[in-house]
Amino acid sequence: MxxxxxxxxxxxxxxxxxxxxxxxxxxxxxxxxxxxxxxxxxxxxxxxxxxxxxxxxxxxxxxxxxxxxxxxxxxxxxxxxxxxxxxxxxxxxxxxxxxxxxxxxxxxxxxxxxxxxxxxxxxxxxxxxxxxxxxxxxxxxxxxxxxxxxxxxxxxxxxxxxxxxxxxxxxxxxxxxxxxxxxxxxxxxxxxxxxxxxxxxxxxxxxxxxxxxGGKSPVIIGKDADIARATERVAIGKMLNAGQICLAPDYMLVPQAQEQAVVDGLKAAVSAMYPTLLANPDYTAIINDRHHQRLADWVADARAKGATVEVVNPGGEDFAGSNARKMPLHIVRDATDDMIVMQEEIFGPILPVRSYVGDVDSAIDAVNRRDRPLGLYYFGPDETERRRVLDRTISGGVTIDDVVFHVSMEDLPFGGVGPSxxxxxxxxxxxxxxxxAKAVFKQAKLDVAKLAGLKPPYGKATMASVRRQMK
Incomplete structure (x- = not known):
């Protein structure tokens, strides 16, 4: 039909x-x-x-x-x-x-x-x-x-x-x-x-x-976060389906002093899960040539504009010589707002890591300068800091101390806000x-209209009803 x-x-x-x-x-x-x-x-x-x-x-x-x-x-x-x-x-x-x-x-x-x-x-x-x-x-x-x-x-x-x-x-x-x-x-x-x-x-x-x-779902690493645990969980979420997830971590905001530790943690976690990629049955390919080329172009754009790109390729494999459309994780450091990877939803294994100075308000401000994301992820044990992130950011949903998982909770609503x-x-x-949701009202058997002064001739009962409603 x-x-x-x-x-x-x-x-x-x-x-x-x-x-x-x-x-x-x-x-x-x-x-x-x-x-x-x-x-x-x-x-x-x-x-x-x-x-x-x-x-x-x-x-x-x-x-x-x-x-x-x-x-x-x-x-x-x-x-x-x-x-x-x-x-x-x-x-x-x-x-x-x-x-x-x-x-x-x-x-x-x-x-x-x-x-x-x-x-x-x-x-x-x-x-x-x-x-x-x-x-x-x-x-x-x-x-x-x-x-x-x-x-x-x-x-x-x-x-x-x-x-x-x-x-x-x-x-x-x-x-x-x-x-x-x-x-x-x-x-x-x-x-x-x-x-x-x-x-x-x-x-x-x-x-x-x-x-x-979708949108650019951020990860905020709090000041006292367990870096090893946080980076492993981010890596799992980012590498699932080769990052082709609307809720994939799209960029990370980390305390300046922890940036190198975060990058090292991501590399270690990815290498442990995927010691090789090309023949690894656990790792998914990019959906098509056009999407693969788009991702490659965005990495090239970041490099051309001054970013440092660290490719996580523990097996030293030749991806350029392969037609398998598998792509390793590209960690983009020194990413700036004029780079496409910081403007568009990535939808692939590219992860900008940016540092912030001072308290978590700097990271919150960075999130709030962008469109409201579908997901937001916070790692850290500090309840005051966590509460500040929850209160001062608006996103479709939040997972705390992990990524993506809120979508799997059937008793939670799943949806975005604004552009997401x-x-x-x-x-x-x-x-x-x-x-x-159909509203149904069943009236009483008594003549309510008369008792409430709702039908002419109006009088004292009418004004009593007016005063009662205005209290």
Whole structure:
């Protein structure tokens, strides 16, 4: 079916089905989990083909298990999420028998525009909330992961009717047409620049939008941080998926006296995890030649503008002579604001390390001069310093004494702020995002309008009601 025909079919089926029972929602969630679990090996193979090489174990962690976990979480919590939310009624209506509550209703058909970096997880994570809320879904997959996209289209029909869940692939023309459909909600995960186009397209239909974007997520190393522990955890987060993560540490701010120790710690941690890279099955390749060239150009730009670039290549391998698109970690020291690596989200194994002088306020000021990031990471035992970072910076989310992990907590909302995103999902927050919170008021049997002076002829009761509301 065409995009338009699928939307019409899903919407018609949705209205016919109302109300969407808990049993139906749970059944769809279970089928979604089964679709991924039953085809886990095929998805891992497709992901590795799309990337040129992608660690199988990493794919199992970041795209298979992490897709099933939010679905299982929704199944366990759904009974509580869907309960009527009782609200207070103003005096004296509550005493007279009036009641108020909120009911969470499904919105209808939700569009999902997924990115290439985690092309299974960033489809199925939203699907968990979409199905839990009682909706149907249409998904536009990334043209940069065509094998994974094709696999979704093949396996989906074995588990879902097209009126429940449907996948569409293609290039920018398909993406444009998809974003212009009058969905009941649209969620996009990807680059900030494309997010602006998505928002413009959705505005014509007044479609509510959730944007999960990116930005330059900073790491702040506090004055008394354990450098060895901090640098190992930063290295794990930065090297996962070869840095192709919207939440990857994008630059580090470290006390001036600790800069060399931080650089040494990063090198030691990366070398221990990846003693070689080219033939290492644990290390993922850069997604395509264009992206690889972009990263190389940015490193060259930094060097040309005076940066010192330290390449972490413990095996002394010849990356220039390889066509594997694997790229070692490049630590960029003396990075300045005129360098592209300090202006754009990196999305690869390049890590600027900058020092600050004085207390943590210098690092806070450096963060606040930039757009608000999707994630922020602080390392340090000083509670006062930590509190100051939390209070004086604004970001989508924060992980303390580690990186990235807040995205894995299903009971926390996940989303950005400003240029790093709009709205949030995951867990109950995702259920609410994809639901309409419908206010319901049930009036008392008594003639409240007369008692409150709300109907003519107005008189003493009217003014008493006015004075009561103004107290």
């Amino acid at each position: 065409t995009l338009q025909a699928t939307l019409l079919a899903q919407r018609a089926a949705f209205h016919t089905e109302l109300p969407v029972t808990l049993e139906v929602r749970k059944d769809r969630l279970k089928r979604a989990a089964a679709m991924i679990a039953d085809n886990a090996d095929a998805f891992c193979d497709a992901l590795s083909e799309d990337f040129g090489h992608r660690s199988r174990e990493q794919s199992m962690l970041t795209d298979i298990a992490s897709s099933i976990a939010p679905i299982k979480h929704a199944l366990r919590a759904l009974d509580g999420w869907t309960k009527r939310d009782k609200r207070a009624v103003q005096f004296p209506l509550g005493l007279l028998g009036a009641r108020a509550w909120v009911e969470y209703q499904p919105k209808g058909v939700v569009g999902v525009i997924a990115p290439w970096n985690f092309p299974v997880n960033l489809v199925m994570g939203p699907i968990a909330g979409i199905f839990a809320a009682g909706n149907r879904a249409m998904v536009k997959t990334s043209e940069f992961t065509p094998r994974t996209a094709a696999l979704f289209e093949t396996v989906c029909v074995k588990y879902f009717a097209a009126e429940e869940l449907a996948f569409f692939s293609g290039g920018p023309d398909v993406g444009k047409a998809f974003s212009e459909l009058p969905f009941d909600h649209l969620i996009f995960t990807g680059a900030t620049g494309i997010g602006r186009h998505i928002l413009h397209a959705a505005a014509d239909n007044l479609t509510p939008v959730t944007l999960e974007l 995103g709009m709205g949030s999902y995951h867990g109950f927050d995702g259920f609410k995002t994809f639901s309409h």
